Amino acid sequence: MDGFVSRKRRRLSNSGEESSLNQESSHPDDSTDIKLAILLSLFPEIKQDELLDVLVSCDGSVDTASALLSTQATASTPLTKKRAAPASSLGMQTSLSSHVFTTAQDGTMKPINETVKKRRAPPTKKGQILHLYSPEDIAAYTPCTIVHNFLPTEAANSLLEELLDESKHFQRYDFQVFNRTVQSPHTHAVYVSTPEEHRQQTSEYTYGGTYRSNVRQATPKLRSVSRQVQTVVNEEIQKRIRDVYPGGNKLQYQSSKEWKPNAAFVNCYDGPTESVGYHSDELTYLGPHPVIGSLSLGVAREFRVRRIVAQGEEEANKETNENKDTSPSSKSTESQETSTARADAQGQISIHLPHNSLLIMHAEMQEEWKHSIAPAQTISPHPISGNRRINITYRWYRDTLHPRYTPRCRCGQHAILRCSQRKQETRGRYMWMCYAGFAPGKEGCTFFQWAEFDDDGDPVWDKKRIEDDAPTLANFSASQ
Numbered sequence: 001m002d003g004f005v006s007r008k009r010r011r012l013s014n015s016g017e018e019s020s021l022n023q024e025s026s027h028p029d030d031s032t033d034i035k036l037a038i039l040l041s042l043f044p045e046i047k048q049d050e051l052l053d054v055l056v057s058c059d060g061s062v063d064t065a066s067a068l069l070s071t072q073a074t075a076s077t078p079l080t081k082k083r084a085a086p087a088s089s090l091g092m093q094t095s096l097s098s099h100v101f102t103t104a105q106d107g108t109m110k111p112i113n114e115t116v117k118k119r120r121a122p123p124t125k126k127g128q129i130l131h132l133y134s135p136e137d138i139a140a141y142t143p144c145t146i147v148h149n150f151l152p153t154e155a156a157n158s159l160l161e162e163l164l165d166e167s168k169h170f171q172r173y174d175f176q177v178f179n180r181t182v183q184s185p186h187t188h189a190v191y192v193s194t195p196e197e198h199r200q201q202t203s204e205y206t207y208g209g210t211y212r213s214n215v216r217q218a219t220p221k222l223r224s225v226s227r228q229v230q231t232v233v234n235e236e237i238q239k240r241i242r243d244v245y246p247g248g249n250k251l252q253y254q255s256s257k258e259w260k261p262n263a264a265f266v267n268c269y270d271g272p273t274e275s276v277g278y279h280s281d282e283l284t285y286l287g288p289h290p291v292i293g294s295l296s297l298g299v300a301r302e303f304r305v306r307r308i309v310a311q312g313e314e315e316a317n318k319e320t321n322e323n324k325d326t327s328p329s330s331k332s333t334e335s336q337e338t339s340t341a342r343a344d345a346q347g348q349i350s351i352h353l354p355h356n357s358l359l360i361m362h363a364e365m366q367e368e369w370k371h372s373i374a375p376a377q378t379i380s381p382h383p384i385s386g387n388r389r390i391n392i393t394y395r396w397y398r399d400t401l402h403p404r405y406t407p408r409c410r411c412g413q414h415a416i417l418r419c420s421q422r423k424q425e426t427r428g429r430y431m432w433m434c435y436a437g438f439a440p441g442k443e444g445c446t447f448f449q450w451a452e453f454d455d456d457g458d459p460v461w462d463k464k465r466i467e468d469d470a471p472t473l474a475n476f477s478a479s480q
Ligand SMILES: O=C(O)CCC(=O)C(=O)O
Pocket: 265, 267, 276, 281, 294, 303, 371, 372, 373, 391, 393
């Protein structure tokens, strides 16, 4: 067994004593790492070792530890404060992996992150869930990177409060599962920065084949955080290119330009059963190999990812169905059973997202993987949000993919951009397709056109026209 799966994790037994646990048999409820990550997000000024001591003394209960620490924070004998982090190291949490040693191939003891430096296929198996907590493991085994304690505590808490207030206006959206219209198992709204963008989002851009109704004006906090997200996401993109991509080069079709978010989707998950099913995010306006910055606030939840498995020859004729099930509103059309069966093919990876963590979905994510927020059996209430989790995904809509340029299908609807994911012969190719059939109550046509892009992922059909036009969406962060 390799060093990754056999490494020992510090674990709290029911009696509150520490013991070791083989990673393979770990379960989120057992995990000290996630409990510690939650406490660190709530009490970033307290040292990790002291938080661990308090957690042990509270029999591993995050709630009790959190209540105790809150009392101590206001009492006259505060726990040791950490040195204030320099601005440049905003929110980087020391990885727990870096404290864990394992036996390397040459027999010497090495910190775990040295042994996993080389990226490998994750040790997941059909039907199993591998729980990852540390930034090093997440970067090594998934197309994501995570930054814990991303914002200063006050900023994260006040953004959470503001968005909880906003969430009164959030709505469920309808989507189609085969012939049934169902409602999203969470509420959401889209945020843009100007009244003109609001108009465009409700009357020109579509999502899941329909115009958006729930578009809102970004709050000043959302926009100021967007600037911080922009900086860190661009740094992480460069690290990813340098450390992970072949030859240290960006992926084909990945944009070489600076990532500049100009829209934010905000979701609210109220209680443990609210969720989002396995999906890939719609590429229509993001273009190929997009990067998405996703900030989690409030209750910690599990973000599950799984690789998309290419179909064998015998299944090749199911491509049409596949196109439905990974759809845009995409959060949509994959039934729970289909989803579970497919997820089981290569196992799932669970990334734990505590309050104030920024997850970056890198350029290979949407085409090669699917993601979801799994319903939880139990959650630890958050002191500010109770049972609720807020998630903001900052996105960069490309000017070159404004709906004024993208093809229309024979129904007169905006075609949507998809990547062929499961059919081996066409895997990785992009296509424009009619989406009308996926919208509740609508029949679609069979419109289909291969999509062609330049190396930067901009469409090749009408470059001249695009260059002549003014940019279409303001940088979300800059336009205030
Ligand atoms: O809530 C999350 O972390 C993920 C949300 C998501 O996947 C989406 O909005 O597309």
